[in-house]
Amino acid sequence: MDAWVRFSAQSQARERLCRAAQYACSLLGHALQRHGASPELQKQIRQLESHLSLGRKPDALESAKRAVHLSDVVLRFCITVSHLNRALYFACDNVLWAGKSGLAPRVDQEKWAQRSFRYYLFSLIMNLSRDAYEIRLLMEQESSACSRRLKGSGGGVPGGSETGGLGGPGTPGGGLPQLALKLRLQVLLLARVLRGHPPLLLDVVRNACDLFIPLDKLGLWRCGPGIVGLCGLVSSILSILTLIYPWLRLKP
Helix, strand or coil, rough: CCHHHHHCCCCHHHHHHHHHHHHHHHHHHHHHHHCCCCHHHHHHHHHHHHHHHCCCCCCHHHHHHHHCCCCHHHHHHHHHHHHHHHHHHHHHHHHHHHHHHCCCCCHHHHHCCCCCHHHHHHHHHHHHHHHHHHHHHHHHHHHHHHHHHHCCCCCCCCCCCCCCCCCCCCCCCCCCHHHHHEEEEEEEHHHHHHHCCCHHHHHHHHHHHHHHHHHHHHCCCCCCCHHHHHHHHHHHHHHHHHHHHHHHHCCC
């Protein structure tokens, strides 16, 4: 109960709830269409989804201002550019709203919709680039720590010169097994890093789910409204979890 009180008191709570409800309506609309619901009910669900999208006003510009002061150059670039593109995405959404509401009847809605989702896609690419960078740093730290532990215990380094049984580059048929072993070790290292850093794992899953939305809207990878609604809903629920449990939020 305390976690929910903390969540509802935050300024971002309303935006996250609106987003979750928006994609829940998208998923519900797809299910109703598949089961032959009346056109009137489907229309009402689409209108509700549209209205919920208007209630989302994130503080992307403020987040971009905070990211400018980060000491790490890569994180500063990725996070700042991501927030700026997200702000542009919502700015385009406001233009679309003006066109749909009749305030700006001459707005080319198709053009502005495509533009907004391009900004959204680039924002997600920056987010995933940031995730990949953090994963690489953590994997390097974990690999160095494992090497020190193995040397301290007198063991050999996995995949190093001690694994001569696999064969070196000059050994016939030795290259492929060695490559497979290195790949397996990297996968195990990646799994260990993500298991030990839940905020990073959650952020990767959330951004990966969100990626399907602009890819579908831009026609780069058609996955249908059902998948879009499901991915958006999962991403929104994960975002809500980061507000209810702040330790799950990836920092900075």
